[in-house]
Amino acid sequence: MRYTIMLQLVAATTLVLVLAAAIFAWLQNRPRLEEADSPQVTILLTAKVGLSPFGLGRQSLPS
Amino acid sequence: MRRLLMHSPIAVALTWISAYLFVTLFPLLLLLLHPMPVERGFWVEFSVALGFIGLALMVLQFVLTARVNRIESSYGIDILLQFHRYSSVVALVLVLVHPVMLFITKPETLQLLNFPQAPWRARLAVLGTVAFLAMVVTTIWRKPLKIAYEPWRAMHSLLALLAVGLGFGHAVGVGYYLSLFWKQVLWGGLILVALWLIVYVRLVKPWLMTKRPYVVESVMPQRGNVWSLVLRPLGHEGFTFQPGQFAWLTLDITPLSMREHPFSMSSSGDRPDQLEFGIKALGDFTSQIQTVKPGTKAYLDGPYGVFTTERYWNSAGFVLIAGGVGITPIYSMLLTAAERHDDRPFLLIYAAPSWEDVTYREALEALKATLDLTIIYVLRKAAEDWSGETGYIDRDLLARHIPIHRGSRQYFICAAPAMMAAVERALLALEVPVTNIHMEHFNLA
Ligand SMILES: Cc1cc2nc3c(=O)[nH]c(=O)nc-3n(C[C@H](O)[C@H](O)[C@H](O)COP(=O)(O)OP(=O)(O)OC[C@H]3O[C@@H](n4cnc5c(N)ncnc54)[C@H](O)[C@@H]3O)c2cc1C
Numbered sequence: 387m388r389y390t391i392m393l394q395l396v397a398a399t400t401l402v403l404v405l406a407a408a409i410f411a412w413l414q415n416r417p418r419l420e421e422a423d424s425p426q427v428t429i430l431l432t433a434k435v436g437l438s439p440f441g442l443g444r445q446s447l448p449s
Numbered sequence: 450m451r452r453l454l455m456h457s458p459i460a461v462a463l464t465w466i467s468a469y470l471f472v473t474l475f476p477l478l479l480l481l482l483h484p485m486p487v488e489r490g491f492w493v494e495f496s497v498a499l500g501f502i503g504l505a506l507m508v509l510q511f512v513l514t515a516r517v518n519r520i521e522s523s524y525g526i527d528i529l530l531q532f533h534r535y536s537s538v539v540a541l542v543l544v545l546v547h548p549v550m551l552f553i554t555k556p557e558t559l560q561l562l563n564f565p566q567a568p569w570r571a572r573l574a575v576l577g578t579v580a581f582l583a584m585v586v587t588t589i590w591r592k593p594l595k596i597a598y599e600p601w602r603a604m605h606s607l608l609a610l611l612a613v614g615l616g617f618g619h620a621v622g623v624g625y626y627l628s629l630f631w632k633q634v635l636w637g638g639l640i641l642v643a644l645w646l647i648v649y650v651r652l653v654k655p656w657l658m659t660k661r662p663y664v665v666e667s668v669m670p671q672r673g674n675v676w677s678l679v680l681r682p683l684g685h686e687g688f689t690f691q692p693g694q695f696a697w698l699t700l701d702i703t704p705l706s707m708r709e710h711p712f713s714m715s716s717s718g719d720r721p722d723q724l725e726f727g728i729k730a731l732g733d734f735t736s737q738i739q740t741v742k743p744g745t746k747a748y749l750d751g752p753y754g755v756f757t758t759e760r761y762w763n764s765a766g767f768v769l770i771a772g773g774v775g776i777t778p779i780y781s782m783l784l785t786a787a788e789r790h791d792d793r794p795f796l797l798i799y800a801a802p803s804w805e806d807v808t809y810r811e812a813l814e815a816l817k818a819t820l821d822l823t824i825i826y827v828l829r830k831a832a833e834d835w836s837g838e839t840g841y842i843d844r845d846l847l848a849r850h851i852p853i854h855r856g857s858r859q860y861f862i863c864a865a866p867a868m869m870a871a872v873e874r875a876l877l878a879l880e881v882p883v884t885n886i887h888m889e890h891f892n893l894a
């Protein structure tokens with residue numbers, strides 16, 4: 387009986403852990419500001435960074 | 450803490466669960482402080498996160514099994530070990546899913562399994578996983594694999610250290626997240642905590658125990674192939690305990706090369722100067738007890754356990770259910786209650802193979818003079834003139850004897866695993882509240 391309750395608890399906490407891992411992965415891959423689609427934001431950003439609005443995304447940044 | 454547990458076990462459980470989740474997720478949380486990584490894709494990050502959670506869970510197992518008194522005093526050692534088993538399996542699954550997810554989403558990573566050519570970080574991962582797998586397999590199937598308890602225990606510690614050490618080496622080797630110096634320090638610190646716990650349990654604590662030796666005063670045979678081992682503290686005052694608790698016993702040998710076994714004290718909890726154990730000769734260690742000479746040195750680590758009447762001051766009385774040598778903690782409860790002039794009713798339902806095998810029979814009968822004690826013996830094989838109960842303790846038998854106001858008593862069961870499970874089921878069917886049932890498992894592994 388006690389072990390069954392514990393098994394359910396372990397299952398529930400494991401679910402929380404896996405969800406946390408998924409959130410972590412999402413956070414690390416969340417759409418970045420530079421990649422925003424809106425032309426206005428892009429222009430604003432490029433104005434600051436001084437890049438062409440077509441060179442989107444971090445990959446195209448000069449290193 | 451104890452009062453809180455009695456009043457709200459749920460509050461305490463929630464606290465422990467939050468602590469468990471926090472400790473497991475904290476290292477991952479710290480990794481978020483890492484400067485935004487080069488994008489590696491959701492599945493890679495997910496897989497890495499599962500790997501880190503698996504590693505944190507592995508480290509946590511060292512805490513669960515280090516006999517930390519505070520955790521132990523909330524739940525008892527059997528519950529803790531069961532949690533250890535379940536959460537280790539979860540850790541293993543996460544550790545296995547971590548590479549499999551990579552292999553599926555980035556098939557080129559399969560090359561990392563080519564051991565001779567793979568980089569060291571991948572080799573460490575493979576070796577660590579194999580160690581972890583071996584540890585779980587030899588634990589779940591210890592008996593079919595015919596591994597004796599002591600060598601298994603030594604191997605278990607070694608494999609645990611190897612698995613965690615190699616896992617950490619792998620994470621440092623990959624370096625992606627652990628490349629920052631202070632993060633390595635943090636994870637290194639966690640690993641050091643795990644190492645320290647093993648060193649503490651296996652070396653420091655035994656060394657402290659040698660400072661508080663005991664001496665065997667006598668070894669006396671009892672009914673049912675049980676031997677009474679009486680210990681006296683040597684140069685210190687011993688310890689008092691809550692009746693029903695147990696201690697880890699080591700005999701004669703230096704604790705550094707120790708073989709320690711858990712046994713419930715069978716004496717009164719208020720007598721620190723004379724600790725007594727009732728030990729049934731079952732295996733290689735317990736069969737040697739009868740040959741132990743008075744004067745032999747002994748060492749104790751204890752007391753431990755939550756299987757005790759002491760926690761239930763307000764209970765109107767107790768129902769104690771024992772099978773065979775499971776009488777030892779219960780005898781201690783009765784003896785202590787008698788010495789304290791406890792006026793509450795005690796009902797003992799005691800199963801034994803035969804009348805001759807009823808351990809402490811005479812002493813139990815004598816307790817009736819000072820205690821409101823009713824004893825129902827349940828014999829498997831009874832003589833023809835036996836008018837008492839026979840067979841097994843089942844629902845009907847319990848219904849005949851336990852009070853109608855079920856929740857007015859606390860129920861303590863100590864017996865062989867099958868009997869305990871059956872009695873627990875029967876009590877629940879008779880509407881005994883689940884929080885009033887307490888059990889002590891003698892069989893930990
Ligand atoms: C909380 C608790 C209280 C106990 N109280 C008593 C008691 O009052 N009287 C009594 O006779 N027995 C008691 N036991 C059982 C006792 O500890 C085992 O019977 C004993 O350790 C068996 O050792 P062995 O070498 O003789 O037997 P083996 O044949 O080697 O082992 C039999 C089984 O006992 C367990 N065991 C063996 N060695 C250890 C060890 N070092 N640590 C933990 N488990 C082990 C394993 O499950 C093993 O499969 C208690 C056990 C626990 C957990």
